[in-house]
Amino acid sequence: xxxxxxxxxxxxxxxxxxxxxxxxxxxxxxxxxVSQPGGFSPGTADRVRTADGRRAFVKAASPAVDxxxxxxxxxxxxxxxxxxxxxxxxxxxxxxxxxxxxxLVYADVDGRHPVTPWxxxxxAAVQDTLETMxxxxxxxxxxxxxxxARSLGPDFAGWHRIAADPPADLxxxxxxxxxxxxxxxxxxxxxxxGDTLCxxxxxxxxxxxxxxxTVTVVDWPWACRGPAWLDxxxxxxxxxxxxxxxTEALLRARPCTAGVDPAxxxxxxxxxxxxxxxxxxxxxxxxxxxxRAFQRAQADALLPWLAxxxx
Numbered sequence: 001x002x003x004x005x006x007x008x009x010x011x012x013x014x015x016x017x018x019x020x021x022x023x024x025x026x027x028x029x030x031x032x033x034v035s036q037p038g039g040f041s042p043g044t045a046d047r048v049r050t051a052d053g054r055r056a057f058v059k060a061a062s063p064a065v066d067x068x069x070x071x072x073x074x075x076x077x078x079x080x081x082x083x084x085x086x087x088x089x090x091x092x093x094x095x096x097x098x099x100x101x102x103x104l105v106y107a108d109v110d111g112r113h114p115v116t117p118w119x120x121x122x123x124a125a126v127q128d129t130l131e132t133m134x135x136x137x138x139x140x141x142x143x144x145x146x147x148x149a150r151s152l153g154p155d156f157a158g159w160h161r162i163a164a165d166p167p168a169d170l171x172x173x174x175x176x177x178x179x180x181x182x183x184x185x186x187x188x189x190x191x192x193x194g195d196t197l198c199x200x201x202x203x204x205x206x207x208x209x210x211x212x213x214t215v216t217v218v219d220w221p222w223a224c225r226g227p228a229w230l231d232x233x234x235x236x237x238x239x240x241x242x243x244x245x246x247t248e249a250l251l252r253a254r255p256c257t258a259g260v261d262p263a264x265x266x267x268x269x270x271x272x273x274x275x276x277x278x279x280x281x282x283x284x285x286x287x288x289x290x291x292r293a294f295q296r297a298q299a300d301a302l303l304p305w306l307a308x309x310x311x
Contacts, residue, residue, distance in 0.1 A: 021096035042287040060103035066287040076221040082143035111208030117244040129215035134228040137197035148192040148226025158274030188267020194227035203238040273302040
């Protein structure tokens, strides 16, 4: 399943004032830009180069392009500003915000997304990186971030919305276990306590691996305070989506997840599955039409896993 939108604008579509603002952050005029695929933003995503050879990654949007995207860029600018130097993240060089357009300028990472279905070596490198990141980001740096429970509360209520208005094509197993799925998601939400700064959207297209195997975690609009194991669990949802690995064995193999209360793990998986299944039945956003199919694919991947885990 390709996590991508086909309606992204490019560098040339930005107003001259925005391109100039990016140039001022970089200390020179941008003379080349290459649009990057993937992701669910209709805004720009360009690797750029200045006349003197300096490279950066720029993403920009305005409410006219997509109001939600512009709002998330502003939130990401605030989150990225508090990430400490030791975290495995791209460094924010600056933000151009004229009240309409907002452009985030990051140090360029010469890397690529992990291969999917996941390769064992790349998966291990990402798991190592997430564990390091959790250590570096505990306690969470001071900043305007929500708790994981507050961030995911509306999402984890998906099963309640489905139970109140079940779709005609609801899977028979799901229909028979709605009470258990609601209870599990509620328990999962209650388990999201902790003081680690979590990324909350860990998947292949939000990760970069360079030639030396170093992993960089990108795109931080959803950062929140939660348990140190949360991002590692969310990674396994992406692994489950693409197949090829025993996710239960992966859970047991890592100290950061092996010791987590199984009910908490099941609850997080249930909460995310309810969010995906409920979201997939909504009308597709005009600016991001592919997101509903991606949500449905994630729900379909999670439900068999949940069927094995629910008592």
